[in-house]
Amino acid sequence: MKYKKYFIVIILLVLFGTQVAAATEPIPITLSGDMDKVIFDGKWTYLQEWKESSLNTLSYNDGTLIQLRTAHQNNFIYVLVDAVSLTHFNKGSDTAMVCFDQNNNKSAIPHANEYCFVAVLEGKSSFALEGNSMLGMNGHFKKIPNPEGFIGIGGISDENDRYSDVPHQNYEFRIPTDLVGRSDSYGFYLTVYDAHDNKFYSWPQYTDPTTVFDIPSPHLWGSIISPDKSLPEFQLPTLALIPAFLITLYLTRFRNKI
Numbered sequence: 001m002k003y004k005k006y007f008i009v010i011i012l013l014v015l016f017g018t019q020v021a022a023a024t025e026p027i028p029i030t031l032s033g034d035m036d037k038v039i040f041d042g043k044w045t046y047l048q049e050w051k052e053s054s055l056n057t058l059s060y061n062d063g064t065l066i067q068l069r070t071a072h073q074n075n076f077i078y079v080l081v082d083a084v085s086l087t088h089f090n091k092g093s094d095t096a097m098v099c100f101d102q103n104n105n106k107s108a109i110p111h112a113n114e115y116c117f118v119a120v121l122e123g124k125s126s127f128a129l130e131g132n133s134m135l136g137m138n139g140h141f142k143k144i145p146n147p148e149g150f151i152g153i154g155g156i157s158d159e160n161d162r163y164s165d166v167p168h169q170n171y172e173f174r175i176p177t178d179l180v181g182r183s184d185s186y187g188f189y190l191t192v193y194d195a196h197d198n199k200f201y202s203w204p205q206y207t208d209p210t211t212v213f214d215i216p217s218p219h220l221w222g223s224i225i226s227p228d229k230s231l232p233e234f235q236l237p238t239l240a241l242i243p244a245f246l247i248t249l250y251l252t253r254f255r256n257k258i
Contacts, residue, residue, distance in 0.1 A: 024204045026223035027188060030054045031230040032071035035078045042122070042155020043170045044162060050080050051162075058190075058203055066192060066201060067163050070224065072231045076149065076174050081192060082161070083169040088196035089156060094121035095212055096154060096171035099221065100180040101187030106219040110140050114187070114218055115180055119152035119171045126152030128179075129215075139215030149176040169194070182232025188224035189216065 032052040039045040053071035060066075067082040081096045099116040101107075107114075110131025119126045128150060133142035151174040156167050169192070180186070191202040193212050200209045207216040 024222040026185075026225045027056050027068070027070065027203075028054050028227050029070040029072055029077070029224050029231060031226075031228070032073050032078070035071050035073040035076070038078065038172065038174075040151045040153050040172050040174065042119075042153045042172055043157045044082075044160040047160055047162065049160075053078065053080065058201070058205075060201055060205065062199075064201055065163075068190065068203070072177070072226070075177050077177060077180070077231075079171075079173040079175065081171040081173075081190065082157070082163060083171070083192050083194075083201075084163045086169040086192070086194045086196075087166055088194070089121060089167075089169065090195035091122040092120060093195035094154065094169055094193060095119065095123075096169075096192045097190070097212065097215075098173055098175070099187075099189040099215065099218075100175065100224075101218050101221065102181030102183045104183070104185045104187040104223055106187065106221070108217055108219050110215075110218050113181065114141075116141055116189075116215060117150065117152050117173055117175060118212070119154045119173060121154035121169055121171075122156070123154065126150070131218075138213040139217070141213070141215055147176050147179040149178070150174065177232070184226040184229050184231050186224045187218050187221040189218075189221040 030053060034052040038049055044050060050069050053069040056068045058066040058068055064085040067084055069080040071078045079098050095118055097116055097118045101114040103113060112130060112132040114131035116129040128144050128146055129141040130144045131141055133140045154169065154171045157170050159165060191200055191209055193200050202209060204222045207220055
């Protein structure tokens with residue numbers, strides 16, 4: 001009977017988490033032709049740099065604002081975390097992390113196709129995490145070698161920032177779709193750690209991490225979607241096959257009429 005009660009509690013927690021995640025508005029991501037021009041230095045390098053991307057303003061109870069911009073182009077997803085209100089700097093301690101789940105199936109325990117990416121404020125290295133770890137202390141995620149093409153960098157804004165002239169934390173990411181997969185609906189999680197106040201700012205906001213590696217279960221993540229289904233993008237070999245397919249179809253029908 002005792003174990004039955006525990007089982008019921010676990011089921012209720014999972015169902016509650018799923019309902020809350022479903023109630024969170026998904027973040028839209030847009031196709032951009034300018035993301036390959038981004039200069040990864042942890043800030044808006046020039047005024048138009050991140051203009052061709054989706055914008056979501058995240059606001060928190062203490063007045064903190066974070067401008068989240070997302071886009072995709074070819075084999076990469078691009079994310080800018082413009083932490084407008086975070087104006088104190090602890091280099092090597094302040095961090096931002098973004099997580100993706102290709103299947104967006106809101107699983108209770110992360111699988112091997114769920115990844116998180118960490119950028120450190122003016123740190124020398126960024127790193128990637130993969131699910132399906134046997135250890136629960138890091139939310140069942142483990143560190144893996146940085147995938148080819150991945151970039152994660154944190155920096156301090158300057159006069160080119162579109163939201164504030166006051167220097168503040170910024171984080172830029174380039175995530176390879178060859179790793180996270182191509183999908184028009186990902187599970188998505190974001191957290192920013194401000195070491196000065198020892199606070200975490202996450203999306204969805206009902207998550208409450210206590211350390212940088214306290215990653216909530218994917219069933220508590222929100223979603224990032226491609227409203228026009230432009231993600232996943234066709235790769236060039238696939239595109240090259242389309243004209244050949246249409247020509248073959250036409251010739252087949254033409255011969256059948258002769």
